[in-house]
Amino acid sequence: MTLVAGLRAASYGVPFQPVGGVHGSDLAALNGWQTVTDPYGSGKEVYVIPAIAPDIAVMHAAEIDVDGNARVYGSPFWDHVLTRAAKRVFVTAERLVPTDVLRAQPELTLVPGFMVEAFAVVPGGAWPGSMHPYYDVDYPAVEAYMKDEPGVLEAHLAAAPEKQDQQQENEGRKGKSEDAKEIQ
Amino acid sequence: MSTWTPSSYIIVNLARQIRPEEIAFSGVNSTLPMLACLLAKRAYDFHYTYINVAGGVEPQPTKIPLSSSDPAIVAGSPAIFANQDFYDLCARGGLDLVYLGCAQIDAEGRTNVSVIGSWENPRVRLPGGGGAAVMLPTAKRVVTWRTEHSSRVLVDKLDFVTAAGNMATLVTPLGVFQRDTRPGARFRLESWNPDFDVAHIARQTGFAFDAAAARPTEPMSVREREALAQLDPEGRLSGG
Numbered sequence: 001m002t003l004v005a006g007l008r009a010a011s012y013g014v015p016f017q018p019v020g021g022v023h024g025s026d027l028a029a030l031n032g033w034q035t036v037t038d039p040y041g042s043g044k045e046v047y048v049i050p051a052i053a054p055d056i057a058v059m060h061a062a063e064i065d066v067d068g069n070a071r072v073y074g075s076p077f078w079d080h081v082l083t084r085a086a087k088r089v090f091v092t093a094e095r096l097v098p099t100d101v102l103r104a105q106p107e108l109t110l111v112p113g114f115m116v117e118a119f120a121v122v123p124g125g126a127w128p129g130s131m132h133p134y135y136d137v138d139y140p141a142v143e144a145y146m147k148d149e150p151g152v153l154e155a156h157l158a159a160a161p162e163k164q165d166q167q168q169e170n171e172g173r174k175g176k177s178e179d180a181k182e183i184q
Numbered sequence: 185m186s187t188w189t190p191s192s193y194i195i196v197n198l199a200r201q202i203r204p205e206e207i208a209f210s211g212v213n214s215t216l217p218m219l220a221c222l223l224a225k226r227a228y229d230f231h232y233t234y235i236n237v238a239g240g241v242e243p244q245p246t247k248i249p250l251s252s253s254d255p256a257i258v259a260g261s262p263a264i265f266a267n268q269d270f271y272d273l274c275a276r277g278g279l280d281l282v283y284l285g286c287a288q289i290d291a292e293g294r295t296n297v298s299v300i301g302s303w304e305n306p307r308v309r310l311p312g313g314g315g316a317a318v319m320l321p322t323a324k325r326v327v328t329w330r331t332e333h334s335s336r337v338l339v340d341k342l343d344f345v346t347a348a349g350n351m352a353t354l355v356t357p358l359g360v361f362q363r364d365t366r367p368g369a370r371f372r373l374e375s376w377n378p379d380f381d382v383a384h385i386a387r388q389t390g391f392a393f394d395a396a397a398a399r400p401t402e403p404m405s406v407r408e409r410e411a412l413a414q415l416d417p418e419g420r421l422s423g424g
Contacts, residue, residue: 001271001318020275021318024294024348028317030303074255075239075266132255139250 002027004081006052011084016048023047057086060126061110062134063101064093068116071097071108074132083111091119094134124161186378186403190357191216191422193377194329196408197355197401198283199223201327204230206280209270209323210252211237212314216329217283218252219415219422226411235279239266248415274319282323284316284347288339289328291370291391293351293363295320296342303344313346321349325365333358335390358385360401361393370394375401 002019009017018036022028028047038044059079061070070091072079083089089111102109125131128141145156157163198220202208210217214237221234222245235241237253244260258264265273273279286295287310297316301307320326326349330337333356350365359376363369373395376385382395404412416422 001275001315004268004271019318021321021349023321024345025313025317026345027298027313074258075264077239077267080266081268130255132258136256137249137251137254 002031002033002047002049003052004078005049007054007078007081007085009049009051010053010086011081014051016050018046018048021047052085054082054086056088056090057082058090058092059083059111060122060131061091061093062131063095063097064091064119064121065097065099065102065113067099068111068113068119069099069102069109070111070113070116070119071102072110073108076110079110083115088117089115091116092122092125093119094121094123094125094131096121122162127161188357188377188379188404189419189423190331191424192404192412193357193401194331194355195219195223195412195422196404197360198327198329199227199408201325201353201355202228202232202281205232207233207235207273207278208281208283209235209237209274209279210283211285212253213285213311214252214283215250215421216331217327218257219248219412220283222248222415223408223411226414227405227407235265235270235273237267237270239264241265248421250421271315271318275322277322277324279319279323280325282319282326284319284323284326284328286328286330288337288342289330289351289354290339290342291393292348292368293326293328293354293365293371294342294345294348295328295351296344296346298344298346300343316347320347320351323350325352326350327353327355329355331357333385333388335388337390338388339390358388359398372396373398375399377401 005017005019033047033049035045035047062073063071068091070093128138130137141159145152194216198217202224208221210221233242236243236257238255238257240258240261241263242261243257245257246259247256249256274282286297288296295316297310297313299306299309352363352365354361354371357377358380360374361371362374363371371393373393375398376382378400382398412422
């Protein structure tokens with residue numbers, strides 16, 4: 001939440017952001033967070049968090065058009081504040097769609113294309129995480145990755161969706177992401 | 185022996201903290217509170233509002249994910265109330281009951297989720313507060329839980345104070361502790377798991393506590409048992 005406050009300060013274009021709570025936490029001294037007293041006379045003392053402006057925000061969207069308008073279904077989590085706070089925005093997306101798809105429901109576009117510097121269409125790009133509504137968390141892949149033994153990272157990378165697709169293409173079979181490729 | 189497992193004891197006693205008409209919230213890495221909130225919807229007749237960290241309001245998931253922040257938990261929600269929305273709701277005093285985790289907790293309900301050892305020279309670097317420093321002082325009541333009840337978890341002095349404030353309840357496999365949310369108030373033992381006794385709990389606890397009014401924990405009701413069986417039919421999350 002203090003991180004969100006810092007990102008909000010950057011997105012609002014101000015040097016710091018007041019935030020509720022924090023009183024009694026060692027994090028304040030550790031991070032050098034200061035308090036201000038309400039200048040409007042309530043007497044309340046409020047912590048203020050300095051602005052955090054990431055150089056680059058990278059987010060994964062459900063759909064994107066050629067202009068970089070990016071649609072997210074379900075909860076936006078931190079994508080909204082991150083893309084507003086960052087100096088540059090890069091997007092990956094599950095699939096490319098015609099702009100008319102976005103025009104039909106513009107309220108689902110989380111990031112307008114003018115804010116997006118570059119994008120790539122990456123089917124399965126959230127793996128082993130989930131991408132609503134396309135796929136769920138791949139729990140077996142996460143559990144395999146958490147083992148502390150040699151070769152785990154290599155096995156994890158080899159199990160990625162794009163590697164599986166490559167392998168299937170090499171073997172001349174149909175890949176799981178055939179639909180997405182047709183749209184491209 | 186009772187029929188409690190350590191996990192079922194925690195889940196049901198977390199669920200019992202919810203009061204009618206409250207707005208309750210469960211966060212990341214909080215599978216037991218997530219199950220508690222879903223259990224309360226099935227086992228108790230009163231209305232309350234459940235908000236989940238994945239952005240779901242009153243979710244009706246068709247499957248219970250292993251992760252409490254899996255978007256699958258949002259299924260059936262009539263509204264999305266995402267990350268910043270529920271933090272803001274808490275900060276302005278709109279969350280009645282918040283489940284927040286801890287690595288260490290002291291008698292006054294302060295929590296450490298930052299570091300074991302010193303900050304400069306840690307033995308274990310922990311994941312961090314995830315909003316705890318804002319939520320613990322601003323939620324009306326906070327409930328926490330630990331699957332390990334030991335003197336390295338329930339400590340006399342925290343290695344680091346990540347958050348302090350309105351901690352009300354601590355549930356472990358051994359018992360349920362309550363405290364008033366005013367500053368300086370200490371945990372007292374409210375009830376204990378009948379598979380153990382108060383002397384054992386005192387030996388396992390790093391801080392002194394009042395047990396004068398404590399009694400054995402009420403057994404699982406038929407409806408609590410049925411709800412848990414519906415939510416976790418294979419005992420994957422509540423069996424151990």
